[in-house]
Amino acid sequence: MTVSPKAKGWIRAAVDYGAPLSFMVAFLITRDAVTASWALVGGAGVALLVGYVAERRIAPMPLIAGVAALIFGGMTLIFHDERFIKIKPTVLNLGFAAFLLGGVATRRNPLKALLGETLRMPDEAWRTLTLRYGIFFLCAAVLNEAVWRTQSTYVWAWFRFPGLQILAILFSLTQAPLMMKHAKAADEEAPAIPPPPTE
Template identity: 40%
Template sequence: MPNQAEPEIAWDELRPQMIKLGLELGPLVVFFIVNSRADIFAATAWFMGAMVVSLLASWLILRKIAVMPLVTGVVVLVFGGLTLWLQDETFIKMKPTITNGLFAAVLLGGLLFGQSLLKYVFGDVYKLRPEGWSKLTLNWGLFFLVLAVINEVLWRNFSTDFWVTFKVWGVMPLTVLFSLSQLSLLTKYAPPSEPTHVPPVVVET
């Protein structure tokens, strides 16, 4: 029997993914640098501005703004505004808990009603069988829940500088590694004619 052809990686997806990753990582780097040179309040102000620039750049370059970065941007502006107005860093520290908890609740709650909501986010890029969408949605929902718990533990028990450092240089590697771990799922549940896709990276900023 002839050998089965190796799956072809859809490299055309890599460029927009890398642009998207860079746009989402940018505000976090700004947040880290300003916090190290000034304080959490100055960093929050710059973070808010960088988020607005990132969303505008996403629209100009990719001609769209993904749902999750848009929701995250709104939460950043609301909780960042409260942080600056009340001069209370608790609000910006709780922002990742709120955002990740919201994503987890939406994804896992949708599964309870038989809806794989992640399909509505990535359905124009990835082609999966229904079981694959359910598994991918479950995995990302649980991952967001874990990130929310980690954030609660860190901001309540460690210094602000440690929290900022982990938010920038800890959460990103964890997210990328988790995303890469989903590659086998994308391959397993893709239709036979589909190429092997670059796994999605959903960054909580």
């Protein structure tokens, strides 16, 4: 199945945001987080299926987020307890933070392993970027805990989507100067040899 670059962009957006958008729409209609979790579970399942059918693969982070939506959404429905869906962003962001910060602590570059094919930078720049993203995910987890424990479900739902996504986009924009600076330096240092062909 051949998919155009523009269609791939829409498919990736659907995989990334399909589940939380489905939950938010259902919550605004029902005003019930447990009932809206049906939409979260269904949206996550459909998004993962569409992504796999279109590209025959799903990137690691959307896959983890989709599986987490299925697990925590399912637990919310089974136990009729909205706390499960509220702690999902906390657990997910803590997991991402542990993965990235653990990589920095062990002198590895997990972010480079995920994005190295699309962005060339020196290892030191990758470590800096990994540390910053690890701290961001840790802060996002703490912030989610603060919001759902002190605010109404309605406020938390808006914070969950699109609030967290907006924060992630703004944070990524603040990292653009670092990436542009070191990506340029890496290009200048690289030998003038074309990269080997990839399958």
